[in-house]
Amino acid sequence: MTTEFPAPRLSALTLPLSEVPSAADFARDPDVRRLLASEDPATWIMRGRGLVGLGRAASFRVRGGTRFTSARVWWDAVSQDAAVMDRVDRPGTGLVGFGAFAFAPSSTVESGLMVPELVIGTSDDAAWLTLISDGTAAPTPGDVDAAWQRLARLAPTGAGGAGTGRGAAAGAAASSYPTAVPGALDEERWMAAVADGVGMIRAGELDKLVLARDVVVDTGEPIDLGAVLGRLSDRFATCWTYCVRLGAEHDAPGGAGRLLGATPEMLVRVHRGTASARVLAGTLDRQDLPEGANPEDFAVTELGGSEKQQREHRFAVDSLIAGLSPYADEVSGGEHPFILALPNVWHLASDVTARLRAGVDGTLPSALELAEAVHPTAAVCGTPTETAGAVIEDLERMDRGLYAGPVGWLDGAGNGEWGIALRGAVQLDGHTARVSAGCGIVAESDPRAELAETWAKLRPMLESLPAR
Numbered sequence: 001m002t003t004e005f006p007a008p009r010l011s012a013l014t015l016p017l018s019e020v021p022s023a024a025d026f027a028r029d030p031d032v033r034r035l036l037a038s039e040d041p042a043t044w045i046m047r048g049r050g051l052v053g054l055g056r057a058a059s060f061r062v063r064g065g066t067r068f069t070s071a072r073v074w075w076d077a078v079s080q081d082a083a084v085m086d087r088v089d090r091p092g093t094g095l096v097g098f099g100a101f102a103f104a105p106s107s108t109v110e111s112g113l114m115v116p117e118l119v120i121g122t123s124d125d126a127a128w129l130t131l132i133s134d135g136t137a138a139p140t141p142g143d144v145d146a147a148w149q150r151l152a153r154l155a156p157t158g159a160g161g162a163g164t165g166r167g168a169a170a171g172a173a174a175s176s177y178p179t180a181v182p183g184a185l186d187e188e189r190w191m192a193a194v195a196d197g198v199g200m201i202r203a204g205e206l207d208k209l210v211l212a213r214d215v216v217v218d219t220g221e222p223i224d225l226g227a228v229l230g231r232l233s234d235r236f237a238t239c240w241t242y243c244v245r246l247g248a249e250h251d252a253p254g255g256a257g258r259l260l261g262a263t264p265e266m267l268v269r270v271h272r273g274t275a276s277a278r279v280l281a282g283t284l285d286r287q288d289l290p291e292g293a294n295p296e297d298f299a300v301t302e303l304g305g306s307e308k309q310q311r312e313h314r315f316a317v318d319s320l321i322a323g324l325s326p327y328a329d330e331v332s333g334g335e336h337p338f339i340l341a342l343p344n345v346w347h348l349a350s351d352v353t354a355r356l357r358a359g360v361d362g363t364l365p366s367a368l369e370l371a372e373a374v375h376p377t378a379a380v381c382g383t384p385t386e387t388a389g390a391v392i393e394d395l396e397r398m399d400r401g402l403y404a405g406p407v408g409w410l411d412g413a414g415n416g417e418w419g420i421a422l423r424g425a426v427q428l429d430g431h432t433a434r435v436s437a438g439c440g441i442v443a444e445s446d447p448r449a450e451l452a453e454t455w456a457k458l459r460p461m462l463e464s465l466p467a468r
């Protein structure tokens, strides 16, 4: 089912930031985290670089098994019809959309794309503004300036808060976190589901399964989105802080709500014909570090040295490579996982790169096409994929919605970055959020240890929400 169709006619103008007079203050410190106090931002941020979208020029929402294809058809039509003047010309300039896709084809939750009115982009060596308007009248530099003045709310530099000037509350994790009420399954029933999954794996029905659970948090006060995103992006510097709202402000259930979080896992990125991914599977909770032990040594021994964790990781890498290979001349990486240290956990990680091959029509696959091709990897589903998907539906007893689906951005040239929506939440209303986390299950998995691991993965989001 599709809403908000057909594709609108859009016009876009991208200018270097230096050419927008009213953005001069931002240009002195072009850290996109300073924009998080703006109303309803769409974000894709790592270390203060990335994309922030403000306002809304167009959106597309869809449900079901054809959600990716429908979104691609819509996006192709929008980008082909758009009148684009791009003075910067790099991934993330010109026409840009943000999007999120439900984990499962059976989900009743909407997937889709949204096109902001103003996109602010920064990379290590460039900064730009793109104004996107509905209609054929080409935006002028004066329109970009006016849109910045209307939409951007800039936190001052040097007012505290991890150097990004959003005030002390933004930088620090909340000292305590709000009460989390079990969602679909309480802890005992979820552990029983894990035990069932282990039984099926031991019986040879499948090799690996990722089982997730959800908790619902009522913060008791309005969620300050800018502060939450600020905490996430400051604390999880090596993760991508994402935020996207596809539908109306608070339209759950059935609507998508607002999806936000900080994911360490890159499903697939395409920049100018090269695809890359960061595959994660295998986890160690930092709270398990014995007193006096060296953290790096502990991670290397417990994670790197564990046959169980390595195998769990290998399934995820293999599934990514299998999904990517038909689109690539060459795929490299993934032979020697490394340890990724995050503030809450260590992960086994593999970076994979692919040189993309043109299809029969002579064009390279787009980031969204590849996201569809590789989703769901065994980092969030299992092996074999279809069996695991069916077992997940059976055992989890919940609709994952946007959790563990692709989230990210795309441009009109086929570039884009799609992370996996992990370590995040769906904001259900002004003060309530649904937070989900899951674990890879193999034959040796212990339900109680897996439950503890879900808490380690829930913590980043819970600690970033205001406590009652």
Ligand SMILES: C=C(O[C@H]1C=CC=C(C(=O)O)[C@@H]1O)C(=O)O
Pocket: 210, 212, 265, 280, 281, 282, 283, 347, 378, 379, 380, 422, 423, 436, 437, 438, 439, 440, 441, 457
């Ligand atoms: C499914 C999640 O994590 C995945 C990513 C990294 C490590 C994982 C693990 O060790 O089980 C999971 O595969 C989650 O955070 O909800």
